[in-house]
Structures are given as C-alpha cells and as structure tokens.
Amino acid sequence: MKSGTAVHTKELSKTDPRVKLIAAKMKKENYKPDALIEILHTAQNAYGYLPKEVLAYITKALHLPPSRVYSTVTFYHFFSLKSKGEHTCLVCTGTACYVKGAQAILNEIEKKLGLKAGQVSADDKLGVQVARCIGACGLAPAVVLDDEVQAKVSPDEIIKKINIKIGTV
Amino acid sequence: MNTIPVIINDKKLDVDPGKTILEVCRENDIEMLTMCHLKGVMDIGACRLCLVEVEGANKLMSACTTRVNANMIVRTATDKIKRYQRITTELFFAERNHVCSVCVANGKCELQQLGYKVELDHIRYPHLFPQCEVDTSHPWYVMDHNRCIMCTRCVRVCTEVEGAHNWDVMNRGHQVRIISDFNTPWGESITCTSCGKCLHACPTGAIWPKAIVQGQLEKKPEMLSELMEKRKMKL
CATH class of the missing domain: 3.40.30.10 (Glutaredoxin)
Structure with missing residues (x-):
C-alpha cells in the first residue's frame, strides 16, 4: 500500500463515546471482515449517518478494501453517507x-x-x-x-x- | 476420471463432472456469446448472454454459473434465446453513451463484435444518455464510465488476480458505477498498484492507457487467463 493521501480526512477522537461504541462492537465481532454490516449498523445508529472518517476507521480495523466498504454502504438504503438530520x-x-x-x-x-x-x-x-x-x-x-x-x-x-x-x- | 453424459443441441457428449455448461460448449465448438465471463476469474452470470434452455428447469439458466449434471438436456441458441440475446445487446447500447467512431477500442471491442454477432441494426429502446464522468486522474490510465457495461471484469481481476481490490461497484440499479476506494479519483487511490490488468480485462474502451488514439487500443484478456493457469501449475 502506498502512503495514504485521500482516505484520512480527519482523525477520530479516541474519547468520543460513538467511536468507543464502534470499537467495542468490532472487538465483540473479533474484527471479522464478515461482520462489516453489523458494525456499519452500530456506526449508523451512533452517528445517524456514516461520515467518511468513520468508514476509513472501520476499513482499517477490519483490513477490508475501501471500495468494498463503500459499495456495501451505497448498496443498502439503510446506510446513509449524508446526515439525515437531528x-x-x-x-x-x-x-x-x-x-x-x-x-x-x-x-x-x-x-x-x-x-x-x-x-x-x-x-x-x-x-x-x-x-x-x-x-x-x-x-x-x-x-x-x-x-x-x-x-x-x-x-x-x-x-x-x-x-x-x-x-x- | 469418470465422465457423465450430457446432451447439448441433440448431440450426446461425454464430459467431466464439475464443469460448467459454458466450458463444455466452448470445448466442443458450440458458439456461446459472453461478456462478463473471463477465463481465470470467478463467474457471476451478470451479462445474461450465455443463457441456455435446460430441460426440466422452469427458467433459462446462465451457462457460466450452471454446472453439468448427468443426462442434462441443454439447448443453446434457440429462437427464444437469440431474441433475448438481441434484447440484452440493445439494452447494453441504450444504457450508456457508446459511440464507436470516436472510441479507442473501435474494431477491437467485444461489445461491438457482439453487436455484429446478434446482427444489431437499430436499438428499439430509448437511450438513457446518462451524465458520466471520465476519470483521467491516474498518471497512465483513463476510466471512461460512458463506455462501461458493468461486466465487473476489472473488479474481479483486480481482486482475484492482482489482489489489490482497488475497484468495486457502488449504488444499484441504473445508478451503478465502478469506483476506486471511497469513490475517490483513480489517481488518488491508495490500493491501486498501477499494474494495468483491468485494462486488459475490460471488454470495451472504458479503461485504456493514455496517449492512445481512436481505434489503436490493444487488449490481451487471454494474458490474464494464462497467468492464472500458470499460477495453478505451482512452478
């Protein structure tokens, strides 16, 4: 892999309770790449949508190709890349x-x-x-x-x- | 190895079990039209051109993803299948913006050849004329979504042969697009190794090297099949 340029837009704060929630879920699922959808569900429920830096974080932790995560997110209507509002x-x-x-x-x-x-x-x-x-x-x-x-x-x-x-x- | 009998187009053939109908047909010089099939990578049955009639099945089966059974009776290129193949080809042309006269793959394009084979003279469906991007961000290659037919051969080659998984498919329905990474420009991809295998896998002029003019594109999809064969030999 080449050194990252476009993927990491913002670093996530480790103390953010939403990040902690996702981290706990990933640990529970044993960082299995198959558990992507369940983890995306957790992230979507925590944030209300899926910000790019969260996707980058999940991609890295599960050792998945970024395009695979993006294709999953855009395939299911439940997931949203834009905020749905408070x-x-x-x-x-x-x-x-x-x-x-x-x-x-x-x-x-x-x-x-x-x-x-x-x-x-x-x-x-x-x-x-x-x-x-x-x-x-x-x-x-x-x-x-x-x-x-x-x-x-x-x-x-x-x-x-x-x-x-x-x-x- | 034990062989099993299959009847294809009223001709009895003895074939090895575990093969797909498409493989058997190709080995026995029965002409089959395909688009998404590329020898060496996984078959997904997406293009629906290799449809065959199987006796006892209540629907048409895609030959590339159906394995042969003993005493299977298969018919290829019946009137119904020919009609369907023509419809499929027309829909390929109507979906994106295919203009052969200005295309780098003119004369070497599998979609163009398919059009000749099904004797396409006009398209009965309204063209969608979608607004498609042309991604020229990569230093050596270009991705032109106007000419993409969503066969996903580039996706499978990138994943299975190169192991990079730069490409994938986003959205669904007629909104689908081939994407690299997080829908980032190809040139900014962190997974692409610039190996150029997708170039050779692409059946149309959707992916091509820069500094090539109309009709000058040379593609070697068989190179990828050979590569996979050689890997299996474990030299």
Missing part, C-alpha cells in the same frame, strides 16, 4: 396514505419549512423523508416523527408537531 420526519406515501392526503402534508412541509422529500434543513435540525408504506394503512395518513407514529394527521397538525420538536415555538 430529527426525522418520515411521510408515508403508500396507497392508503396517498389517498388520504400524504401529498398535501408534503406540500405543506415544503411551503412552511422549505424542505422537499430527501432534504435536510441547513441547520441539520430536520430531515424529511418519504416511505412507500410503513404498514400502518389503518392510521392513514401516517407520519413517523422521530420513531413515533403520528396517526391520521392533518398538514397543520404535523407542522405544529415538527415545530415543537425542532424548538422553533
């Missing part, structure tokens, strides 16, 4: 929710907060996502706000709840 608002656009007005909710979010599906606010406070179906069709239209399902919501209600979450009210 709070997440997941709007279900499955058939039932769509009929009950999921689009109106998305339009209202765009109008009031200036965020389209898949975007994250400039201050990294809120990320808006869509899902095809969350399996809660009886609660349509459903929105998941930080892992909490909001049932039968109106556009106005959801904007209020988001504002409470991100602390602008």
Whole structure:
C-alpha cells in the first residue's frame, strides 16, 4: 500500500463515546471482515449517518478494501453517507396514505419549512423523508416523527408537531 | 476420471463432472456469446448472454454459473434465446453513451463484435444518455464510465488476480458505477498498484492507457487467463 493521501480526512477522537461504541462492537465481532454490516449498523445508529472518517476507521480495523466498504454502504438504503438530520420526519406515501392526503402534508412541509422529500434543513435540525408504506394503512395518513407514529394527521397538525420538536415555538 | 453424459443441441457428449455448461460448449465448438465471463476469474452470470434452455428447469439458466449434471438436456441458441440475446445487446447500447467512431477500442471491442454477432441494426429502446464522468486522474490510465457495461471484469481481476481490490461497484440499479476506494479519483487511490490488468480485462474502451488514439487500443484478456493457469501449475 502506498502512503495514504485521500482516505484520512480527519482523525477520530479516541474519547468520543460513538467511536468507543464502534470499537467495542468490532472487538465483540473479533474484527471479522464478515461482520462489516453489523458494525456499519452500530456506526449508523451512533452517528445517524456514516461520515467518511468513520468508514476509513472501520476499513482499517477490519483490513477490508475501501471500495468494498463503500459499495456495501451505497448498496443498502439503510446506510446513509449524508446526515439525515437531528430529527426525522418520515411521510408515508403508500396507497392508503396517498389517498388520504400524504401529498398535501408534503406540500405543506415544503411551503412552511422549505424542505422537499430527501432534504435536510441547513441547520441539520430536520430531515424529511418519504416511505412507500410503513404498514400502518389503518392510521392513514401516517407520519413517523422521530420513531413515533403520528396517526391520521392533518398538514397543520404535523407542522405544529415538527415545530415543537425542532424548538422553533 | 469418470465422465457423465450430457446432451447439448441433440448431440450426446461425454464430459467431466464439475464443469460448467459454458466450458463444455466452448470445448466442443458450440458458439456461446459472453461478456462478463473471463477465463481465470470467478463467474457471476451478470451479462445474461450465455443463457441456455435446460430441460426440466422452469427458467433459462446462465451457462457460466450452471454446472453439468448427468443426462442434462441443454439447448443453446434457440429462437427464444437469440431474441433475448438481441434484447440484452440493445439494452447494453441504450444504457450508456457508446459511440464507436470516436472510441479507442473501435474494431477491437467485444461489445461491438457482439453487436455484429446478434446482427444489431437499430436499438428499439430509448437511450438513457446518462451524465458520466471520465476519470483521467491516474498518471497512465483513463476510466471512461460512458463506455462501461458493468461486466465487473476489472473488479474481479483486480481482486482475484492482482489482489489489490482497488475497484468495486457502488449504488444499484441504473445508478451503478465502478469506483476506486471511497469513490475517490483513480489517481488518488491508495490500493491501486498501477499494474494495468483491468485494462486488459475490460471488454470495451472504458479503461485504456493514455496517449492512445481512436481505434489503436490493444487488449490481451487471454494474458490474464494464462497467468492464472500458470499460477495453478505451482512452478
């Protein structure tokens, strides 16, 4: 291997609790390259996304080729290379929710907060996502706000709840 | 060694067990079209050109990844398979930006030869015309994603023959791209050994050495197969 240039952008702090979490997981998995996905899960849950320096750290510890790690991360939708935001608002656009007005909710979010599906606010406070179906069709239209399902919501209600979450009210 | 009987295109053949249908066909001068197959590296059955009909199977099987069984009845190049091969070839051309007249591999390109073999005269599908990058960051080589067909021969050669694993595949669906390291420019890769094996593995003009003009590319994919054969001999 040639001496590294591009891979190491930033050194990780060893005292960072998130780094400690990943290190513990890797040790538990015995640094097996096969355990890559489990370790990436831990990292994704700790950071909310996968920063490049974390990927570099895992790559080095597991003795994996960088391209292999990158291809795994980009293949699965669960993993994200960009921050999804401190709070997440997941709007279900499955058939039932769509009929009950999921689009109106998305339009209202765009109008009031200036965020389209898949975007994250400039201050990294809120990320808006869509899902095809969350399996809660009886609660349509459903929105998941930080892992909490909001049932039968109106556009106005959801904007209020988001504002409470991100602390602008 | 015991041989097993197989019937390919109504002809009975005695073959060694453990071989793939593709190997048997190639040994017996039965013409097979392939793109992702490269002798010496692992087969993945990605290009879907070597599809064959196997009696008793409810779907078409890729010859490169299916091993022969005793009394297997195989048919190659039936009307259905020829139709599918043509569709596959058309989709290859429609997916990226293939312009033979300005390509370094013009005349020596496996994709071009495939087009001639399936008698391609027009493409029935809308071209996607994706915006693809041309990576010229490496001091000696160029990677042109416009001409890549995602056969992943370069990936397998880099991993299995050179052992560097500079290349891999990112994303999925029609967003897939060949990447080096963390999607960093090829020239900044820390794993690439600049051996140039991917150049010879590439069936099209996607990877080529700099300072080569249109139609001047020389590729020797058989060199890689020979290399792997010689390694197995353990001299």
